[in-house]
Amino acid sequence: xxxxxxxxxxxxxxxxxxxxxxxxxxxxxxxxxxxxxxxxxxxxxxxxxxxxxxxxxxxxxxxxxxxxxxxxxxxxxxxxxxxxxxxxxxxxxxxxxxxxxxxxxxxxxxxxxxxxxxxxxxxxxxxxxxxxxxxxxxxxxxxxxxxxxxxxxxxxxxxxxxxxxxxxxxxxxxxxxxxxxxxxxxxxxxxxxxxxxxxxxxxxxxxxxxxxxxxxxxxxxxxxxxxxxxxxxxxxxxxxxxxxxx
Amino acid sequence: xxxxxxxxxxxxxxxxxxxxxxxxxxxxxxxxxxxxxxxxxxxxxxxxxxxxxxxxxxxxxxxxxxxxxxxxxxxxxxxxxxxxxxxxxxxxxxxxxxxxxxxxxxxxxxxxxxxxxxxxxxxxxxxxxxxxxxxxxxxxxxxxxxxxxxxxxxxxxxxxxxxxxxxxxxxxxxxxxxxxxxxxxxxxxxxxxxxxxxxxxxxxxxxxxxxxxxxxxxxxxx
Numbered sequence: 001x002x003x004x005x006x007x008x009x010x011x012x013x014x015x016x017x018x019x020x021x022x023x024x025x026x027x028x029x030x031x032x033x034x035x036x037x038x039x040x041x042x043x044x045x046x047x048x049x050x051x052x053x054x055x056x057x058x059x060x061x062x063x064x065x066x067x068x069x070x071x072x073x074x075x076x077x078x079x080x081x082x083x084x085x086x087x088x089x090x091x092x093x094x095x096x097x098x099x100x101x102x103x104x105x106x107x108x109x110x111x112x113x114x115x116x117x118x119x120x121x122x123x124x125x126x127x128x129x130x131x132x133x134x135x136x137x138x139x140x141x142x143x144x145x146x147x148x149x150x151x152x153x154x155x156x157x158x159x160x161x162x163x164x165x166x167x168x169x170x171x172x173x174x175x176x177x178x179x180x181x182x183x184x185x186x187x188x189x190x191x192x193x194x195x196x197x198x199x200x201x202x203x204x205x206x207x208x209x210x211x212x213x214x215x216x217x218x219x220x221x222x223x224x225x226x227x228x229x230x231x232x233x234x235x236x237x238x239x240x241x242x243x244x245x246x
Numbered sequence: 247x248x249x250x251x252x253x254x255x256x257x258x259x260x261x262x263x264x265x266x267x268x269x270x271x272x273x274x275x276x277x278x279x280x281x282x283x284x285x286x287x288x289x290x291x292x293x294x295x296x297x298x299x300x301x302x303x304x305x306x307x308x309x310x311x312x313x314x315x316x317x318x319x320x321x322x323x324x325x326x327x328x329x330x331x332x333x334x335x336x337x338x339x340x341x342x343x344x345x346x347x348x349x350x351x352x353x354x355x356x357x358x359x360x361x362x363x364x365x366x367x368x369x370x371x372x373x374x375x376x377x378x379x380x381x382x383x384x385x386x387x388x389x390x391x392x393x394x395x396x397x398x399x400x401x402x403x404x405x406x407x408x409x410x411x412x413x414x415x416x417x418x419x420x421x422x423x424x425x426x427x428x429x430x431x432x433x434x435x436x437x438x439x440x441x442x443x444x445x446x447x448x449x450x451x452x453x454x455x456x457x458x459x460x461x462x463x464x465x466x467x468x
Binding site for chain 2: 058059060062080083084086088090092093094095096097098099103107108110111112113137153
């Protein structure tokens with residue numbers, strides 16, 4: 001992690017970003033700025049562009065228009081600029097099934113050039129209660145345990161920005177509670193988290209800011225407490241989004 | 247270097263656990279040599295004429311199997327994409343995977359050559375130095391192409407078919423030069439002929455390796 005005075009100047013920003021897949025417009029002129037200490041719920045119906053936006057912020061996808069900046073520097077010019085500071089959880093686990101959880105973390109820790117790798121690996125395993133299962137090949141673990149290893153991988157290098165796409169997928173009740181606690185603590189540590197979930201209630205209990213996406217466009221970006229939920233089509237009581245097409 | 251080493255060791259570990267690539271490469275290479283042994287009655291002269299081509303055909307097809315398997319592990323959980331999340335030079339991924347592919351294909355080649363020497367009653371010992379050098383250089387170029395085309399094919403739907411379709415038209419040149427140089431080496435041609443043959447293979451392999459190294463970054467783009 002960065003020292004406080006340095007960290008305060010680091011921002012991750014999407015500026016007028018558009019992303020197309022053939023004729024499909026996944027993102028249309030999306031702007032969003034994330035600063036240390038932010039806790040952002042990315043919410044919207046299926047196909048709204050949440051995953052594409054997170055992948056673009058993580059430098060895994062290149063925008064067709066606009067740019068993503070880290071600390072003021074465009075990732076188009078230097079794609080590696082943000083990587084050491086960003087942890088990303090995707091729908092894919094990014095884990096090698098033949099390797100154990102510990103071996104996977106050691107491998108990715110080496111790629112990130114981490115010092116004190118064993119200590120950091122232990123810490124990441126402990127954070128998601130994986131001790132005792134860390135020497136089993138990942139392919140033999142349940143989906144929920146694999147998701148915990150995926151989260152441990154994203155947290156391993158203690159990133160300042162965590163971009164989590166549906167991080168609660170497959171988790172049981174106790175792991176879900178644990179992850180909620182971890183995510184609530186991040187802003188206090190001066191780190192930023194941007195996450196998506198289909199449970200508005202669950203997300204709203206963690207985040208302070210809402211970014212509502214629909215058809216690849218930002219419909220609302222601001223404090224959760226001030227969000228016009230009705231006009232966004234979100235039922236705050238049931239937590240259901242009227243536009244979510246299951 | 248630690249990044250390259252980590253990727254290399256990871257590939258060895260994955261292969262050691264599932265034993266898919268090297269085993270299938272060896273079996274396929276042995277089958278090619280075995281079937282040709284029955285298909286043709288060969289005397290010493292015929293063997294000398296046929297063996298270089300036969301060996302490189304076995305190496306080429308065994309290699310295709312190995313390169314496909316090498317990227318299957320990366321594809322399963324989008325691991326290749328996972329590696330690109332790290333602040334590393336994409337060419338380090340290329341070099342790490344190339345070294346692993348070289349080792350796997352080299353292992354399969356040793357098994358195939360040993361079997362060929364038994365089935366064709368042919369001793370490689372008199373020409374072993376030149377033969378080993380030419381095989382090493384040719385394999386370097388072929389494996390470099392296999393590593394980059396394996397990464398390209400991994401992102402396509404018909405990846406098992408796509409890899410040979412992409413690779414063979416380009417690898418044709420390194421295979422032809424390698425067969426020619428191997429033939430000279432096994433025939434015990436002089437130092438001058440062997441040096442020229444090895445230099446041609448080395449030059450082309452180096453070009454393929456450098457170009458693949460430089461282009462790998464673009465292959466990893468979405």
